[in-house]
Amino acid sequence: MGYDLRMGAPSVSPTEERLQQSYALDRLWRETMGTLGGDTKETPLRAVVEVLEATGTAYAVIGGVAMQLHSREPRTTLDIDLAVRRFTDIPRDALIAAGFVHEGRFAHSDNWRAPGSGPPAQRVSVQFSAEDAGLVDAVARAQLLRAGDLALRVATASDLLVLKLAAAEDRARRPSKRRQDLMDVVTLTEEYPQAAAAIGGLAHRVERLTATLMTLGRDRGPER
Numbered sequence: 001m002g003y004d005l006r007m008g009a010p011s012v013s014p015t016e017e018r019l020q021q022s023y024a025l026d027r028l029w030r031e032t033m034g035t036l037g038g039d040t041k042e043t044p045l046r047a048v049v050e051v052l053e054a055t056g057t058a059y060a061v062i063g064g065v066a067m068q069l070h071s072r073e074p075r076t077t078l079d080i081d082l083a084v085r086r087f088t089d090i091p092r093d094a095l096i097a098a099g100f101v102h103e104g105r106f107a108h109s110d111n112w113r114a115p116g117s118g119p120p121a122q123r124v125s126v127q128f129s130a131e132d133a134g135l136v137d138a139v140a141r142a143q144l145l146r147a148g149d150l151a152l153r154v155a156t157a158s159d160l161l162v163l164k165l166a167a168a169e170d171r172a173r174r175p176s177k178r179r180q181d182l183m184d185v186v187t188l189t190e191e192y193p194q195a196a197a198a199i200g201g202l203a204h205r206v207e208r209l210t211a212t213l214m215t216l217g218r219d220r221g222p223e224r
Helices: 014-033 042-054 063-070 092-097 133-140 157-168 175-191 193-197 202-220
Strands: 060-062 079-083 101-105 110-113 125-129 143-147 150-154
Touching (some): 014 063, 060 063, 060 157, 063 079, 133 157, 175 193
Antiparallel strands (some): 060 079, 101 110, 110 125, 143 150
16 A cells, blocks of 8 residues: 655645654554554644643744655655753643543653554554753744644754754764754754854764764664
């Protein structure tokens, strides 16, 4: 079974079209991996946004979903990443009431699992990040985008570029994740040259990161 990644019609907004492309890629990935019973991000994204809006929680969609919305290139990610100003801002009781399951607090994230009766591995992961200057700025400047009847607040391309660059430079992250972050930086730089121009020494930082991550890949060998 195949999926048409050219979804949408002239009346469909770019935001809605890009989200539909992402959901289609989720289904394709599930099919490829043999986990067709698993979720796409569509229902969990709508559910978590409804909770955040209903509770008046200031937030910004970041990560792969934000990249999909800011990029013409179709992509998928099975996680939903959100920024809030402080971890105490997370509406825990409302999330639990909506069926989300708290999986634990880690050094840089508060992790939840989407509602559902299936095994956790087949339900979408929802990760909140907070208490970092770049994240606070992203929340403060989040732009409201509409996709049909869904309205969600998304980090601007400029703020997403700053966050992705910081993630790529974070030596504590796995090289594979840093390489993806670096590719996202390159994509955003190409699509938003004015935002890229506002970051001092960006070209040099990208070159240095490219050389560093290539070396890490050779030194460590294939990741498992």
